[in-house]
Amino acid sequence: MPKAAQMTIIIPGILLLVCLFAMMPVVLHFGPGDGGLQFSWGQGFQSLKDYITGLGTGESFTYYSGKNEHHFWERIGSYFLTSFYYVAAASILGSAIGIFVGIYFAVSKAGWAKSIADFVGALPDFVIVLILQFIIVLIAKETGVVLFEVATLSADDPAVVLPLLAMIIIPANYMVRNVAMQMKLTLTEDYISNAKAKGLGKIYIIFYHGLPNVLPYVKGDLHKLMGIVMGNLFIVEYLFNNKGVSILLFAHAFVGGEYQYDIVVNGLFSFLLLYGLGYALLRAFLYGVGKVFLR
Template identity: 90%
Template structure:
C-alpha cells in the first residue's frame, strides 16, 4: 500500500527495494553485455549493436546457475571456480573500501571542522588543488614521489606496485584510496559547518557562556552529520570508482583485477566472470556503506548532548 504524507503518496521502503534491487541486477547484466553487444561493422567501421548475442550470453549465464557452470572461468588454459578464488580478491578490496570509507570520513570530518573555524588559507588551497586532480593522477604522483625519494636517498619508503604475493603494495594504495574521499568529505563538512555556526541556536549557546569546542562538537557537529549521511552514497560512489583505478595501477589482487585479467581470455569474452565480479562490487558497496553509516552513527552518539 502507498503511504499518504502531506497530500502526496509515499511508496513503502520495502516496495522501493523490491523495485530497486531487480533494476540494479538488470543494469549489471546489461552492462556486462556491452563488449558482446557493441562492435564495429565491416566496411565503414560503424558502431553496430548485436543484442541477440548479448541476450544469448545472459541466457547461458542463467542456465548455468543450477549446474554451477556460471561460476567457472578460464585463466589462460586453466579452468577455475569462482567461489574458490573470490575470497582473497574480495578481502583485498573490502580492506581498501572499508579503510577508505571510515578513515576518509573521519579525516574529512575533523579537518573540515578545522577549516571551518580557522584561517588556514594555504591548507585550503592545497585541498582544493588535490580535489581538482583526477584520481589516476594522484596515484601516479604518489608513485613518482616514492621513486624520486628512493633515487635520491636509496630508501624505498613503500612499494609502488604489487609484483608478488610475498611483497604487496599496501600503504601507498591505502593513501591513494583515503585521499580522495577525505578531500570530498572535508570540503562538504567545512561548508556545512560554516553555515551551521551562523544559526541562532549557536548564538544562544555562545551567549550562555559555553566553550567554543563544546559548541562546535556538541551543538554544531550533530546538526552537520545528517548532511554527511545524506551524501554517503556519493562518497561511496567515489570510493568504488577510485578502487578500480587504485587496484589496476598498483596491481593489487582485488575484484577489479579479477575482472580486468579474466574478462578476455584467448580472444574470448567471459561474460560470467564479469557479471560475478560486478555483483561482488555491489556487495562491497553495500558492506562499505553499512560500515561507514555505523561509524557516523557511533560518532553522533559520542557527541550527542
C-alpha cells in the same frame, strides 16, 4: 510507498542493469567493411540466458585464465578481501579525517591548507596515484631508501601503504570540503548564538551543537562518497596491480580473444556487495559519531 516495497523494485532493477551492462561488449561491435558500429542484441540476451541457465548447473561460476579453468567461488575470497580492506579503510578513515579536518577548516584561517586541499581535490585520482609513486621513486633515487612499494610485483611483497593513502586521500578531501561548508553555515544559526550567549565553550559548541546538525548532511551524501570510493578502487587496484576484484575483472574479462560474460557479471555483483558493505560501515561509523557527540 513503503521502503521495503521500494527495495523489492530497486534491487532486481540494479541486478538487471548489471547484467545488461556486462553484455555491452557482446552487443556492441564494429562491422566488416566500413567498420560501422553494430548492435547484436540477440547475442547479448543469449549470454544472459546462458548465465541464468548456468546458475543451476554451476557453469556460470567457472572461468578461464589462459587455458586453465577456475571456479569463481574458490578464487573470489582473496580478491574480495583485498578490495574490502581498501574500501573499509577509505570509507572509515577518509570520513574520520574529513570530518575533523573539515571542522578545523571551518573555524580556522588556515588559508594555505585550504588551498592545498582545493588543489588536491581538482586532481584526477590516477594523477594522485602517479604523484605518490613518483615521490617514492624520487626519494629512493636520492637516498637509496625505498619507503614503500610502488606496485605489487609478487604476493610476498605487496604494495600496501601507497594504495591505502591513494584510497583515503580522495574521499577525505571530498568530506573535508563538505563538512567545512556545512559547519560554516551551521555556526551562523541562531541556536549557536544562543549557546554562545549562555557562556558555553567554543569546543563544546562546535562538537555538541554544530557537529550533530552537520552529520545529517553528511549522511545525505554517503552514496556520492561511496561512488567516489568505488571509482577510486578501480584506478588504485589497476595502477598498483593489487589483487582485488578489479584485477579479477581486468585480467579475465577477455581471454584468448573471447569475452567471458559470466566472470564479468559475477565480478560486478561482487562490487555491488563491496558497495553495500562500505555503505553499511559508513552508516555505522556516523551513527557512532552521532552518539558520542549527542547532547
